[in-house]
Amino acid sequence: MVAFSLVRILLPMALICLCLAPGGVAAMDPVKEADQLLNSPNLDLPRALCALDYYQEALAQARPPQAPILTRLARTCFIIGELTVTSQKHKYFEQGQSYAEMFLKEQPTRVEGRYWLALNLCGQADTGGAMQGRKLLPRIMEELEKALGIDEAYDQAGGHRVLGRIYCEAPAWPFSVGDLEKSQQHLARAVLLFPENSTNRLYLGETLMKLNRPLQARQELERVLYCPQHALMPKGLEEDRQEARRLLERIAVSQEEK
Numbered sequence: 001m002v003a004f005s006l007v008r009i010l011l012p013m014a015l016i017c018l019c020l021a022p023g024g025v026a027a028m029d030p031v032k033e034a035d036q037l038l039n040s041p042n043l044d045l046p047r048a049l050c051a052l053d054y055y056q057e058a059l060a061q062a063r064p065p066q067a068p069i070l071t072r073l074a075r076t077c078f079i080i081g082e083l084t085v086t087s088q089k090h091k092y093f094e095q096g097q098s099y100a101e102m103f104l105k106e107q108p109t110r111v112e113g114r115y116w117l118a119l120n121l122c123g124q125a126d127t128g129g130a131m132q133g134r135k136l137l138p139r140i141m142e143e144l145e146k147a148l149g150i151d152e153a154y155d156q157a158g159g160h161r162v163l164g165r166i167y168c169e170a171p172a173w174p175f176s177v178g179d180l181e182k183s184q185q186h187l188a189r190a191v192l193l194f195p196e197n198s199t200n201r202l203y204l205g206e207t208l209m210k211l212n213r214p215l216q217a218r219q220e221l222e223r224v225l226y227c228p229q230h231a232l233m234p235k236g237l238e239e240d241r242q243e244a245r246r247l248l249e250r251i252a253v254s255q256e257e258k
Contacts, residue, residue: 030054031069038076041234045083052076067110070103074116079233081123093123111150115158118143122162137177141166156197156231157190164190168207183207191220198227198240205247214251221248 034054037047055073062069077096081089100117107113121140125133141163148159164186170178187204194200205220224244230236 030058031072034058034072034076038072038079038233043079043233043235045080048076048080048083052080065106067103067107067112070099070106071112071116073099074103074113074120078116078119078123081120081127082232086127089127090124093120093127096120097124109150111147111154114143114147114150115154118147118162119158134176137166137170141177152189153193156229157193157200158231160186160190160193161197161200161203161231164207165203168203168210180207180211184211194229195223196227196229198224198230198237198244201227202240202244205244209247209251214255218248218251221251 031054034051037043037051037054040047052073055069055076059066059069059073074096077092077099081092081096084092097117097120100113100120103110103113104117118140121136121143125136125140128136144159144163144166147154148163152159164183167177167179167183167186170176172178184204184207187200187207190197190200191204201220201224205217205224208214208217208220221244225241227237227240230240
């Protein structure tokens with residue numbers, strides 16, 4: 001308990017020091033500073049929170065069009081939602097939704113607003129329980145389909161990647177939208193567009209496992225181990241590789257038992 005309390009005290013202090021250090025919130029170009037933080041190979045929660053402060057400062061100073069900053073804010077909120085503790089996730093996903101909706105009011109025909117709105121809604125669905133997930137799912141899928149219609153390659157084929165994952169994980173009809181064949185189609189397209197993205201291949205490998213295609217699944221999962229890119233954050237690359245190794249072990253054990 002003492003250690004936990006100490007962390008709660010020191011973390012905000014560390015954030016304040018980081019943001020007020022040379023090149024911090026008072027920097028001449030807060031957007032550039034924030035971009036550097038989010039592109040850091042050591043990106044973690046304190047850096048992401050500091051980047052959010054930079055972008056919010058830039059938004060307060062910006063004149064229309066604000067879309068480039070709003071895109072960054074919606075994406076950063078989603079990253080923070082992924083990194084932060086469970087009790088704080090929903091707050092940041094809702095904040096990301098708000099920035100994406102602001103973007104859409106300014107630029108309704110561009111892909112960024114649709115895509116980051118969908119992802120922040122996905123975050124809320126994951127953290128809000130089954131009823132919240134069922135309520136949000138139709139809008140999530142609608143926004144992802146609209147994003148694909150504008151630019152299917154955005155965020156390393158993110159629209160295909162996320163839709164493919166939804167079709168893989170959701171219960172099948174009549175309970176929900178789950179459809180492994182549709183999942184395979186979207187994820188194969190994601191891999192075709194961005195073969196070096198680790199999550200594209202990881203998700204395709206998992207879907208192929210569920211379709212009982214172990215040889216194809218193994219090929220995709222083995223390639224995950226050599227992929228150099230992750231769409232969201234650097235630490236995700238190693239997490240994808242660890243999951244790929246775990247699934248490859250499952251395939252090996254299954255093949256031995258036959």
